[in-house]
Amino acid sequence: MxxxxxxxxxxxxxxxxxxxxxxxxxxxxxxxxxxxxxxxxxxxxxxxxxxxxxxxxxxxxxxxxxxxxxxxxxxxxxxxxxxxxxxxxxxxxxxxxxxxxxxxxxxxxxxxxxxxxxxxxxxxxxxAAGIAEHRFGGGADTSEGTVILLTFGTGIGSALIYNGTLIPNTEFGHLEVDGKEAEHQASAKVRDDKGWTLAKWSKKVSKVLHHYEAIFSPELFIVGGGISRKGDQWIPLLTNQTPVVAAKLRNxxxxxxxxxxxxxxxxx
Known part of the structure; x- marks a missing residue:
């Protein structure tokens, strides 16, 4: 890092x-x-x-x-x-x-x-997405503490912001969760490849977010990627404690x- x-x-x-x-x-x-x-x-x-x-x-x-x-x-x-x-x-x-x-x-x-x-x-x-979302999007109302942006696509991209400061090149998608990289079990591509419902996929995402919570104690998760357009269908299914909001600026x-x-x- x-x-x-x-x-x-x-x-x-x-x-x-x-x-x-x-x-x-x-x-x-x-x-x-x-x-x-x-x-x-x-x-x-x-x-x-x-x-x-x-x-x-x-x-x-x-x-x-x-x-x-x-x-x-x-x-x-x-x-x-x-x-x-x-x-x-x-x-x-x-x-x-x-x-x-x-x-x-x-x-x-x-x-x-x-x-x-x-x-x-x-x-x-x-x-770059983290900077934009923190300035104008899902994180605009959170000026203190740790904010984590996660983009769910082919892999899981990430941005870490602490008290308004970006700490670049985090690559959280490569962190291992229960012995397997996070993006190999909870990316949008994995969901598509396996044909999972949003409900089943949200359980995998919850497991990853629980792990990130234990390490970083964030104030907020912002979730992006194309699947964030359906955020109203799967974000309420997540079981982690930290608030989760969909990215607002999207593409x-x-x-x-x-x-x-x-x-x-x-x-x-």
Missing amino acids: SNARVTVLASDHSPSPSSHTGFGIDIGGSGVKGAMVDLRTGEFVGDRHRIPTPQPATPAAVADACAEIVEHFGWTGPVGLTVPGVVRNGVMRSAANIDDSWKGTDLTALFSERLGGRRVSVLNDAD TAGIVGAAIAVDEGLSF
Whole structure:
């Protein structure tokens, strides 16, 4: 786990003398998505633009896609970007659902060069979602204590926020629960593969959350990923003690968090 600390509570920072607009790009296994973001509200300014992730998804090919998205908007300012992996000191340390050639890539140098030398911030996609959800979404009313965002998809992504400060690169989905990685027993993919009902799957999620409670004593869990859209059907079935709320920003969270990160000059 990185020792970096990133404050995500609202501040008096202004992105420029004349604008409260930022720009974020969310790089995923199937799509590269970008948008301009109103940094006062967390809402998009105009529509999102999406390009299918190049195949093979090499760093150079994806950087070209990001440049295409920036050019689509005519954006000239700094750019925040998310990646599906651990980022430490600007370097990609792991690669999930993307080409293995990303490992060891200097992301800051790659994207800054490809985007014309502009300032960039590159961070883990779940961490970006955590920043956005804590600022504008499910965690906006929780300013103290530990908040854990979990994204249920192919695996389980995570973001850990303590007293408004992000502690990046947590990767809680890889923690073992009863001898098996959490994401291998409670991800949305596992549910789909096994054909479980939401009721049966919620028991697996409860077991994972009980384990996280025992370790971190959080004030709040925020659950994201596509399955959070059905949160009203399965969140009430959970048996852990900590309150659980569905993520509010959904598919926009990565872009919003990336835009916040670069606007505030955060490095990872």
